[in-house]
Amino acid sequence: xxxxxxxxxxxxxxxxxxxxxxxxxxxxxxxxxxxxxxxxxxxxxxxxxxxxxxxxxxxxxxxxxxx
Amino acid sequence: xxxxxxxxxxxxxxxxxxxxxxxxxxxxxxxxxxxxxxxxxxxxxxxxxxxxxxxxxxxxxxxxxxx
Amino acid sequence: xxxxxxxxxxxxxxxxxxxxxxxxxxxxxxxxxxxxxxxxxxxxxxxxxxxxxxxxxxxxxxxxxxx
Amino acid sequence: xxxxxxxxxxxxxxxxxxxxxxxxxxxxxxxxxxxxxxxxxxxxxxxxxxxxxxxxxxxxxxxxxxx
Amino acid sequence: xxxxxxxxxxxxxxxxxxxxxxxxxxxxxxxxxxxxxxxxxxxxxxxxxxxxxxxxxxxxxxxxxxx
Amino acid sequence: xxxxxxxxxxxxxxxxxxxxxxxxxxxxxxxxxxxxxxxxxxxxxxxxxxxxxxxxxxxxxxxxxxx
Numbered sequence: 001x002x003x004x005x006x007x008x009x010x011x012x013x014x015x016x017x018x019x020x021x022x023x024x025x026x027x028x029x030x031x032x033x034x035x036x037x038x039x040x041x042x043x044x045x046x047x048x049x050x051x052x053x054x055x056x057x058x059x060x061x062x063x064x065x066x067x
Numbered sequence: 068x069x070x071x072x073x074x075x076x077x078x079x080x081x082x083x084x085x086x087x088x089x090x091x092x093x094x095x096x097x098x099x100x101x102x103x104x105x106x107x108x109x110x111x112x113x114x115x116x117x118x119x120x121x122x123x124x125x126x127x128x129x130x131x132x133x134x
Numbered sequence: 135x136x137x138x139x140x141x142x143x144x145x146x147x148x149x150x151x152x153x154x155x156x157x158x159x160x161x162x163x164x165x166x167x168x169x170x171x172x173x174x175x176x177x178x179x180x181x182x183x184x185x186x187x188x189x190x191x192x193x194x195x196x197x198x199x200x201x
Numbered sequence: 202x203x204x205x206x207x208x209x210x211x212x213x214x215x216x217x218x219x220x221x222x223x224x225x226x227x228x229x230x231x232x233x234x235x236x237x238x239x240x241x242x243x244x245x246x247x248x249x250x251x252x253x254x255x256x257x258x259x260x261x262x263x264x265x266x267x268x
Numbered sequence: 269x270x271x272x273x274x275x276x277x278x279x280x281x282x283x284x285x286x287x288x289x290x291x292x293x294x295x296x297x298x299x300x301x302x303x304x305x306x307x308x309x310x311x312x313x314x315x316x317x318x319x320x321x322x323x324x325x326x327x328x329x330x331x332x333x334x335x
Numbered sequence: 336x337x338x339x340x341x342x343x344x345x346x347x348x349x350x351x352x353x354x355x356x357x358x359x360x361x362x363x364x365x366x367x368x369x370x371x372x373x374x375x376x377x378x379x380x381x382x383x384x385x386x387x388x389x390x391x392x393x394x395x396x397x398x399x400x401x402x
Contacts, residue, residue: 021223021224032096043138057133059265060173064394065124066337067122087288106339106341197236197257201254201255207309258399260399262396298365306399325401331372331392332371
């Protein structure tokens with residue numbers, strides 16, 4: 001599936017911290033770590049695990065610029 | 068100011084496309100381009116211009132994971 | 135690509151309103167119309183046009199419940 | 202109250218999964234299930250329960266298009 | 269309609285800047301100005317105008333904390 | 336750091352409710368309470384505590400207008 005989201009950053013899953021209903025997934029994108037908060041249901045659906053090749057997908061309207 | 072946002076990716080502004088009220092800003096983060104949609108008012112407030120060192124700031128809850 | 139986003143609603147594109155940098159895309163999901171605000175760049179990248187089969191993708195954390 | 206949000210999809214609450222501070226609410230919108238991640242405080246405030254008629258409210262800028 | 273969104277800040281509309289498809293609406297909340305980017309379609313639907321009593325509605329998951 | 340986000344509302348932290356991976360932080364902004372859902376990691380990083388002077392930062396595109 002092609003996505004309208006402008007930002008698709010691909011890397012390697014380095015950590016998955018599982019809460020009661022939410023998980024925090026860390027993806028190493030060429031040295032920068034991107035953290036995603038997703039549902040535990042999604043972690044299970046994707047069978048997400050450390051070492052997986054995965055993408056962080058972000059809409060342009062969700063990005064703040066800091067100077 | 069320190070931010071709760073988990074993702075602060077720093078790079079160089081490579082493009083600013085100005086619409087009537089919204090601008091699209093592209094930041095090169097170590098080779099990956101991140102696009103931000105921000106208000107023209109913000110572009111003016113920050114005096115944002117090509118070549119500026121700038122950060123793309125993204126909340127963990129705004130990141131989707133794709134496998 | 136499999137997505138962590140919990141909501142992937144598939145239907146038919148019924149309208150694309152193009153602004154200077156942002157477009158509004160309407161997708162008919164079994165009778166309900168869902169409106170997406172995306173970049174013109176994304177409309178061009180996807181070669182999006184009326185009649186296309188397309189999905190509205192929404193993170194669970196972006197959904198408000200009203201009673 | 203009338204809302205600027207372009208997407209107000211009305212249906213029936215089919216599941217409420219309660220975490221420590223966050224709940225996941227599922228609403229059946231004419232056969233499609235929409236999942237919302239909201240605070241437990243909101244679930245209590247709305248006295249939300251299975252079988253309730255409820256709406257999933259989503260801003261157009263939070264919708265990604267997939268093709 | 270009661271909303272799950274934790275933040276409903278009520279005030280007076282002080283400015284509406286209309287773009288090609290997006291408008292920026294400013295609401296004075298007891299002295300603080302809150303800016304909302306909404307669709308022109310929503311401005312028309314709500315017949316929004318300067319001086320209106322209106323609320324800025326924000327999900328808790330869309331708020332970043334800065335220290 | 337200067338931010339593109341149009342809404343930076345400053346006040347005093349009045350409550351921090353800690354879940355397993357997510358915390359809810361309440362900030363009193365001149366009498367209005369704003370709730371933010373942030374990661375526990377961010378609470379720790381900022382050493383956030385009740386009584387702190389803190390800002391609620393919100394993108395204009397995340398604000399819904401209600402009439």
